[in-house]
Amino acid sequence: MITTIKTTPFTDQKMGTAGLRRKSKVVTQEHYIENFVQSIFNVIDNLSEKTFLVGGDGRFYNDIAIQKIIKIAAANGVKKLLIAQNGYISTPAGSVVIRKNKLNGGLILSASHNPGGENGDFGLKYSNETGGQVPSSVTDAIYQQTLNISEYKICLGDDVDISKIGSTEYCGMQIEIIDALKDYVDMMQNIFDFNAIKQMFAKGFTMRFDAMNAVTGPYAIEIFENILGAPKCSVVNATPKPDFGGLHPDPNLVYAKELVDFMFSDKAADFGAANDGDGDRNMILGKGFFVTPNDSLAILTDNYKLIPHYKSGIYGVAKSAATSTAVARVAKEHNIGYYEVPTGWKYFVNLMDSNRITFCGEESFGTGSSHIREKDGIWAVLFWLNILAVTGKTVEEITVEHWKKYGRSYYIRFDFEGVDTSVADKLMADLETKLPTLASQVFEGFTIKEAKPFVYNDPVDNSSTKNGLVIYFADGSRIVYRLSGTGSSGATIRVYLERFSQNDILQNPLDMVSPLAKIALQVAEIPQRTGKQKADVIT
Numbered sequence: 001m002i003t004t005i006k007t008t009p010f011t012d013q014k015m016g017t018a019g020l021r022r023k024s025k026v027v028t029q030e031h032y033i034e035n036f037v038q039s040i041f042n043v044i045d046n047l048s049e050k051t052f053l054v055g056g057d058g059r060f061y062n063d064i065a066i067q068k069i070i071k072i073a074a075a076n077g078v079k080k081l082l083i084a085q086n087g088y089i090s091t092p093a094g095s096v097v098i099r100k101n102k103l104n105g106g107l108i109l110s111a112s113h114n115p116g117g118e119n120g121d122f123g124l125k126y127s128n129e130t131g132g133q134v135p136s137s138v139t140d141a142i143y144q145q146t147l148n149i150s151e152y153k154i155c156l157g158d159d160v161d162i163s164k165i166g167s168t169e170y171c172g173m174q175i176e177i178i179d180a181l182k183d184y185v186d187m188m189q190n191i192f193d194f195n196a197i198k199q200m201f202a203k204g205f206t207m208r209f210d211a212m213n214a215v216t217g218p219y220a221i222e223i224f225e226n227i228l229g230a231p232k233c234s235v236v237n238a239t240p241k242p243d244f245g246g247l248h249p250d251p252n253l254v255y256a257k258e259l260v261d262f263m264f265s266d267k268a269a270d271f272g273a274a275n276d277g278d279g280d281r282n283m284i285l286g287k288g289f290f291v292t293p294n295d296s297l298a299i300l301t302d303n304y305k306l307i308p309h310y311k312s313g314i315y316g317v318a319k320s321a322a323t324s325t326a327v328a329r330v331a332k333e334h335n336i337g338y339y340e341v342p343t344g345w346k347y348f349v350n351l352m353d354s355n356r357i358t359f360c361g362e363e364s365f366g367t368g369s370s371h372i373r374e375k376d377g378i379w380a381v382l383f384w385l386n387i388l389a390v391t392g393k394t395v396e397e398i399t400v401e402h403w404k405k406y407g408r409s410y411y412i413r414f415d416f417e418g419v420d421t422s423v424a425d426k427l428m429a430d431l432e433t434k435l436p437t438l439a440s441q442v443f444e445g446f447t448i449k450e451a452k453p454f455v456y457n458d459p460v461d462n463s464s465t466k467n468g469l470v471i472y473f474a475d476g477s478r479i480v481y482r483l484s485g486t487g488s489s490g491a492t493i494r495v496y497l498e499r500f501s502q503n504d505i506l507q508n509p510l511d512m513v514s515p516l517a518k519i520a521l522q523v524a525e526i527p528q529r530t531g532k533q534k535a536d537v538i539t
């Protein structure tokens with residue numbers, strides 16, 4: 001049944017910030033997935049001793065891609081695959097399964113927060129035995145394979161029924177269909193004070209969780225409604241759909257509009273949250289109140305002692321360079337380690353593995369801890385619920401008290417989307433050249449202290465990564481520029497704006513950063529070069 005098929009390379013199979021992401025129309029081309037999966041297996045030794053996890057966020061082509069992976073894995077002599085029942089698994093649950101079962105890695109089919117469906121995006125995240133996505137050295141090696149591939153191996157058997165839990169064999173390879181929910185739920189119960197949260201719901205506390213028609217619906221119903229006793233229908237858009245019901249499953253103020261409108265209405269619940277397509281991102285809302293992911297990371301870190309699993313102490317905390325410095329002030333106060341890494345969760349993995357950090361987060365609605373090696377949307381929601389249950393305070397009270405103690409980093413991200421790739425690349429290159437000339441210049445009353453590319457030297461593997469350009473101002477404000485690495489066409493220029501205030505903590509964020517926005521556009525010549533006078537998405 002094993003056949004070798006001749007193929008020719010696709011030149012665009014380079015993984016970005018988090019795996020490979022392309023338009024569904026591109027991925028469904030003949031040989032596309034096959035080439036990529038074969039290229040991954042080409043860089044792994046001793047496949048006959050290796051076991052991998054396979055699953056995805058349920059988007060269009062999930063089912064077909066899983067069958068292709070099974071057939072290619074078997075033909076390449078892989079020992080065993082663990083496959084999520086019906087092919088559904090969230091990215092964080094995948095990390096739990098890989099770690100708990102000591103697997104050699106996993107393939108999670110997801111384009112995360114990107115829209116799905118025939119006209120949307122498809123993607124693949126590849127993790128190793130850490131349960132986290134592989135470092136750039138490995139993605140580079142895989143990319144080289146994709147450029148030189150001339151054949152792949154595949155088993156020509158029937159499709160495997162993945163709808164029932166149990167073991168089977170396929171083309172000489174062992175297969176185990178697993179319940180992707182149970183291990184994840186068990187882990188959450190071991191981290192948080194479920195009894196305290198249960199009591200809070202029993203006393204009438206209300207929440208709305210928007211699963212955005214993506215993979216976390218079943219997890220959220222089980223945890224929040226069935227176990228913790230949140231009222232039925234607290235979880236909305238709970239059935240995973242191949243096209244996410246047309247939603248853009250990105251939990252932010254723009255794309256989770258339904259939830260945001262509800263939480264700012266007079267019917268609002270006490271607490272609101274949403275997750276993204278593959279369940280690794282989270283948005284946190286109180287009644288008529290939004291918590292930025294930057295502040296959320298700082299607040300969770302500041303309150304670690306309230307959580308059973310962390311109360312005996314945490315190692316340290318890390319954030320991506322683009323993320324605000326709110327958590328840095330908390331790290332200083334608690335006298336714990338603090339690291340700044342490039343954008344992308346894979347950069348946190350070494351820090352967690354070496355016990356340098358326990359918590360980490362990104363401005364892009366990602367928060368997590370060393371319980372796994374991916375960011376974890378439901379974990380963040382449970383962390384907040386645990387804080388609310390133990391303190392009896394509201395989301396707004398907790399956040400405002402935090403600002404009163406630590407000051408506030410006003411923070412806004414501007415995205416300029418669909419920019420011509422060569423225009424975007426040139427903009428960044430020219431800006432980088434210009435950076436050294438900016439020091440001590442004054443714009444809009446703000447003095448530039450320093451301007452330089454962000455360079456990260458990994459203390460564990462000594463790799464060095466340059467990602468993004470940063471302007472530091474004398475008052476602690478910052479502008480960060482970078483190009484997105486998760487898009488499926490054209491370029492997106494991201495501009496991150498942060499302005500710190502110790503005492504003036506109740507202003508409108510957009511007003512506060514507007515002088516920085518002006519400077520950011522002017523210095524990088526964004527309107528002249530892109531034709532865009534304002535950002536396409538502001539979050």
Ligand code: VG1
Nearest residue numbers: 017018112344345362364484485486
């Ligand atoms: C974006 C975010 C980044 C995040 C990445 C993956 O990358 O900015 O913080 O880690 O998406 O998120 P970029 O390169 O487009 O800015 V997701 O939820 O895969 O897993």
Ligand code: CO
Nearest residue numbers: 112113276280
């Ligand atoms: Co995601």
